[in-house]
Amino acid sequence: MSRYPFPIPFGWFQVGLPEDVPAKASKALYYFDRHLVAWRDEDEVLHVMDAFCPHLGAHLGHGGTVDGCRIQCPFHGWEFDGEGTNVDIPYSTRTNKRARIRTYPTLEVNGKSLVWFHPDPEVGPLWDIPPLPELESGEFWGPIRTEHTVLAHAQELGENAVDSAHFRYVHNVAEVPEITAYVTEGPVAEMRSLQKFPTPRGVVEGTIESLGYGPGVSIVRFSGIIDTLAVSSTTPIDAGSCITRFDFYTRSLGDAETNSNVAQAFVREVDRQFMEDMPVWEHKAHIARPALADTDGPFMTFRKWYQQFYAEVEPDTAVDPNLYPPPHWPDKMDETPAKATASAKHGAKADKRVAEAEAGAVAQQLT
Numbered sequence: 001m002s003r004y005p006f007p008i009p010f011g012w013f014q015v016g017l018p019e020d021v022p023a024k025a026s027k028a029l030y031y032f033d034r035h036l037v038a039w040r041d042e043d044e045v046l047h048v049m050d051a052f053c054p055h056l057g058a059h060l061g062h063g064g065t066v067d068g069c070r071i072q073c074p075f076h077g078w079e080f081d082g083e084g085t086n087v088d089i090p091y092s093t094r095t096n097k098r099a100r101i102r103t104y105p106t107l108e109v110n111g112k113s114l115v116w117f118h119p120d121p122e123v124g125p126l127w128d129i130p131p132l133p134e135l136e137s138g139e140f141w142g143p144i145r146t147e148h149t150v151l152a153h154a155q156e157l158g159e160n161a162v163d164s165a166h167f168r169y170v171h172n173v174a175e176v177p178e179i180t181a182y183v184t185e186g187p188v189a190e191m192r193s194l195q196k197f198p199t200p201r202g203v204v205e206g207t208i209e210s211l212g213y214g215p216g217v218s219i220v221r222f223s224g225i226i227d228t229l230a231v232s233s234t235t236p237i238d239a240g241s242c243i244t245r246f247d248f249y250t251r252s253l254g255d256a257e258t259n260s261n262v263a264q265a266f267v268r269e270v271d272r273q274f275m276e277d278m279p280v281w282e283h284k285a286h287i288a289r290p291a292l293a294d295t296d297g298p299f300m301t302f303r304k305w306y307q308q309f310y311a312e313v314e315p316d317t318a319v320d321p322n323l324y325p326p327p328h329w330p331d332k333m334d335e336t337p338a339k340a341t342a343s344a345k346h347g348a349k350a351d352k353r354v355a356e357a358e359a360g361a362v363a364q365q366l367t
Contacts, residue, residue, distance in 0.1 A: 003240055004153045004286055008032055009309035010118040011187070011214030012129050014233035014245055018108050021046060026071060028061025030328045032117050033238035036104075037061035041069040046106045047082045048115045052323065054099040062335060110135055110231050111143060111247055114217070119313040127187045129213050134229050134249065141259040142249035143231075144267045148274060152281035154215055154234045154242045155306055160277060161191060161210060162297035170280060171273045177208060182298045184305040187214045197224050215309045226262055227251035230270070246270070
């Protein structure tokens with residue numbers, strides 16, 4: 001029996017940072033219950049595609065090399081462009097039109113590398129993630145980054161945003177946020193709440209304004225003690241686990257040491273509360289029809305909004321029946337075999353004449 005009654009949602013999701021994949025490099029990824037490869041071409045454009053070469057199944061993220069605007073398979077040197085089209089087979093004068101790899105739209109904004117995921121490859125991006133003016137104005141200091149892998153579905157984490165009551169019992173907070181507005185329109189959910197922050201000089205009243213852009217990205221603005229911006233993302237690893245990343249920015253207070261001290265204190269508190277939530281998420285059951293109190297938050301409104309991000313896709317379009325992938329080995333994600341292949345020795349595009357010369361030399365030794 002499945003733990004959750006819903007699949008992996010679709011939307012924009014963070015798969016890393018721009019600096020994670022430098023120009024002419026490739027990197028193995030695993031999200032959305034599938035193996036992926038990210039690579040950046042010589043024009044600095046990020047590409048993300050399914051990981052396996054359609055020739056004989058080599059993982060392009062483990063030893064694949066980038067030449068110009070192409071990625072080359074480490075197994076037999078087949079090359080693919082940014083659209084996933086086979087554009088060269090080094091030992092043939094022809095290409096294989098059937099050898100196509102699914103690619104995913106990418107967006108790099110607000111310091112994050114995002115991928116559009118939908119189980120139907122024909123469905124492209126349905127909304128955008130806007131750049132944040134705070135990050136372009138120079139008035140904010142940061143980021144301070146944290147991340148956590150949680151053994152729970154992304155929707156369970158999202159419900160925390162509308163659950164004020166748990167702050168008192170999970171986080172031992174005397175003053176819980178008071179939700180004053182929760183409005184959804186299309187893929188955007190907007191929430192505003194009031195928060196009283198206890199300080200040595202007394203209680204400081206503040207606000208929390210949150211904008212959710214689909215299930216994967218949210219922008220949270222805190223005011224009160226210090227203006228703080230949290231750019232957060234939650235990305236499904238598979239149907240039962242996800243990774244949440246936070247980028248925290250605080251309004252500059254004039255000098256780096258003060259900025260750092262105030263920001264670090266704020267981040268420690270948010271991080272502490274997140275880690276207190278993790279065992280609840282990882283061990284709780286999902287109740288489809290919860291017995292709510294009359295003063296609980298807008299859970300069902302949130303769920304109705306979130307429901308739109310589950311696609312009804314026929315099984316044969318969601319899973320490639322021709323593909324039998326290996327297990328996901330998190331501790332082996334950075335392994336790069338084929339260090340000494342011809343493509344590694346001679347560049348991303350193995351010169352056919354070099355390959356022929358090496359083959360001739362081997363044949364001469366054997367005769």
